[in-house]
Amino acid sequence: MTGLILKLSPKERVLINGAVIENGDRRSRLSIVTPNVNILRLRDAIHPEEANTPVRRVCYAAQLVLTGDVDPEEARHQLLRRIEELSQILTDPDSRNLLSQATEAVLQGQYYQCLKALRGLLPREDRLLAARLS
Numbered sequence: 001m002t003g004l005i006l007k008l009s010p011k012e013r014v015l016i017n018g019a020v021i022e023n024g025d026r027r028s029r030l031s032i033v034t035p036n037v038n039i040l041r042l043r044d045a046i047h048p049e050e051a052n053t054p055v056r057r058v059c060y061a062a063q064l065v066l067t068g069d070v071d072p073e074e075a076r077h078q079l080l081r082r083i084e085e086l087s088q089i090l091t092d093p094d095s096r097n098l099l100s101q102a103t104e105a106v107l108q109g110q111y112y113q114c115l116k117a118l119r120g121l122l123p124r125e126d127r128l129l130a131a132r133l134s
Contacts, residue, residue: 008030017068018067018068038112039066039112040066046063054085055121058079062106062111083099083102086121090125099117101113105117
């Protein structure tokens with residue numbers, strides 16, 4: 001059987017198709033066998049006030065699809081446009097690769113994979129912003 005394996009820490013929360021699920025007192029492992037399920041670990045969630053940089057704003061937009069707050073078809077065009085804008089700024093090969101992965105994921109309706117690729121840009125963005133401020 002294939003699918004996603006979630007390994008949860010005690011009391012860890014995860015959002016699955018809009019429902020918040022909290023783990024018990026012990027570590028556990030869940031097998032998600034249904035395809036195309038929207039899953040978000042709440043410890044990885046970006047809160048609205050944290051969406052204050054270009055990459056974080058695009059991550060937040062992808063996250064809203066996963067939480068069920070935005071219709072995927074409505075978000076698709078906006079995400080593609082924002083990813084394209086990022087590609088005009090982040091031109092190094094690693095960033096281009098992650099942006100390409102994010103674009104492909106959106107085109108395939110795989111918003112978790114899009115978010116995963118975009119999150120890979122966060123450390124780079126943090127370094128660029130820190131260098132700019134110093």
